[in-house]
Amino acid sequence: MAISECCNIGVVCCEEGTSIPEIAHLMRKHHVGDVVVVRHEEDKRIPIGIITDRDIVVETIAEQVDMNLVTAGDIMSTPLITVHENESFAESLRLMRHHKIRRLPIVDERGILYGIVSAGDIAHLLAAELSMLTTTITEQPLAERQVRR
Template sequence: MSVGEWCNREVIVIKPDESPREAVWLMRKYHVGDLVVVKEDPDGRRPIGMITDRDIVIELMAENVEPEKVTVGDIMSRDLLVLHEEEDLVDASNRMSEQGVRRAPVVNQRNVLVGLLAVDDILEVLAEQVSDLVRIVRKEQLRERRLRP
């Protein structure tokens, strides 16, 4: 299973020169808690950072910083874990765990943003696999009863 099969392809993005107010507005409009910060170039959008609702609270609200005096680029997380869409999902999960991140942008071979993988997406995969295993056990039990009444 690849990251590209399971990532969310509808990623809400923002540019680093936008205001935190714009970030909050986008988060509210799309009901998300994070945005991928992108740099536009001729090939497409390249992820350069992430900003979360928590970043805004911790960096601005808790520090009494006026949102008009900073940009998204000033408060975004720059130590970005980027996953490749052809990367194995288990390997990606391990990398996310090692770095302690719950979400990671997904890029194609040209390093252009194509999605976002979240822990929730990985949990969905695992839940499906566990359900499949439960079905196997049930079918095995039914088979056993038919063969050995």
């Protein structure tokens, strides 16, 4: 399965100059824990970094920094690890494990932001797949009994 089949395409984004309070507001408004920092080329969004709610806490609040003086460019995680939209689910998971990240932006062949997948998205998908497998395993003997009466 291509990772693009299970990602979120409604990615919340900001630019490098966006202030931390603005980013926190975006997170709250959209109920997300991350914002992808992008550079605009024409009308295309090129991802260059990512900021998580944890980044905000560790880099500003814990250090007692005036958040109005800090921008996305100051605390974003970069270089950004991304995966191509046609890459496999397994390869995407391998990248996340290798780089110890829980969120993985997805790009198309031109490097334009396509979507994002999180560890939570993957866990949810795997739980659904396991549930279907469990149903198949438990229902198979019943189906066989009906056929072999």
